Amino acid sequence: MSKSESSSTSREAMTAADVRRAIVRIAHEIVERNHGVDGLAIVGLQRGGTWIAEEIAAQINNIEKEVKVPVGALDVSLHRDDIGMRPVSLGAISNIPFDLSGATVVVVDDVLYTGRTVRAAMEGLNNYGRPRAVQLAVLVDRGHRELPIRPDFVGKNLPTHRADEVSATRDGVFVTPNPQAKP
């Protein structure tokens, strides 16, 4: 998202340093929960989740130096149940150049909200094989779930209003209240 979100109307919920620390912690938690990195694969959701997936994988490779964790990207737009409400982001193409059968896949996204993106992602992953397990890592959980989905690894729980806009980048996490929304 654009830098204008960090203007006076928006609230900084995490600084760039907070984001970096959260990613390092999540990487450690993933390794700890899975007792190592055997059979582990990281898949970031296009577009917001891909850079976080890359950074988590880099951190994991730093912790467990013997193995390199495969990283992929998944575009869920054609698996959504609300197709048409969000356009396909042209150029943000899936890229999973490894077999997911039997793997423990950590799905990574920036902001967890209704859970519909994650539902679409779980369906999309099955096109690439049958993972042994799927886990979910998000930088921000902003609540308002509409489906029975919960994250396994969370950078920050961030209570928000439904109408708020949340942006999560390397520069930090910002909440912009929607001026049109009723209080």
Place this chain on the structure above:
Amino acid sequence: MKHLRSIDELGLDGLTGLLQLTDHMAEINQRPVPKVPALRGRTVASLFFEDSTRTRLSFETAAKRLSADTMTFNVSTSSVNKGESLRDTVATITDMGVDAFVVRHKSVGIPWQISQWTSASIINAGDGAHQHPTQALVDCYTIREATHAQNFSGMKIAIVGDIKHSRVARSNIQAFTLLGASVVLVAPPTLLPPDVSHWPVSVSHKLDEIIDKVDVLYMLRLQSERMAQGHVPTLREYSEQYGLTHKRVLALKSDAIVMHPGPMNRGVEMQIDPSDVKNSLIHRQVANGVSVRMAVLFELLGSGSSLGGQA
């Protein structure tokens, strides 16, 4: 975007947007399970009044990979034989609930006519010698894939053969020039339209004069009935002057691309086995046909334009 009936209806933004959307579809076709639920509950009817192998099959495959239902209308076993008019046929199928018609007809303008009779989207799969926009999209995508060029400026493309009767040529001339290529038509005067002075192309009557200068050599099919109609003296003479021979392959630039929309007439315009040509993209054209038509179907039926056009 509601209909896809011609390339000029699409425009440059629509064209490049669909090519980018095709990248997403091509990735789906690489997956172990190449199927997404994007068009679940939508119905696509193919209405082919002329023969077709690759266009019809690739549209049906594309619809199925997006989870749409398909209906195939077979003229030879339909009530058209009982005298049902085109309008009544379209109305009947519309009443069953379809979201898109894929139409091929020997008469120019039928897709525009049909779109006045139904609320469904219309995709032109060939109308007479007028337009075949999805073939042009396939060809642009195939060139883009082979050259990694986002636009075709500076590219020289020769279209060789029966320009006069070719809807593929007309759609491709529009699409190639829209993307910035310069197009040269190569044909005997009898196989050129009466007046191409207002087309954005140059014309040559001698393949050997331009063959070493082009980046893409696009061969068209010569329909054998053209000889009976007096457009060419003999097939042998045509193939000697305009066919792709071994000698002409050697005259091509080393990185020049050879394309053909199919079906091929081996021994006429293709004097060689296309697999002998190093840079033949003929098989890529067929493979990309499914991905491109998935992009078209998704753009028209995916409720809400993904390319930001009018919904």
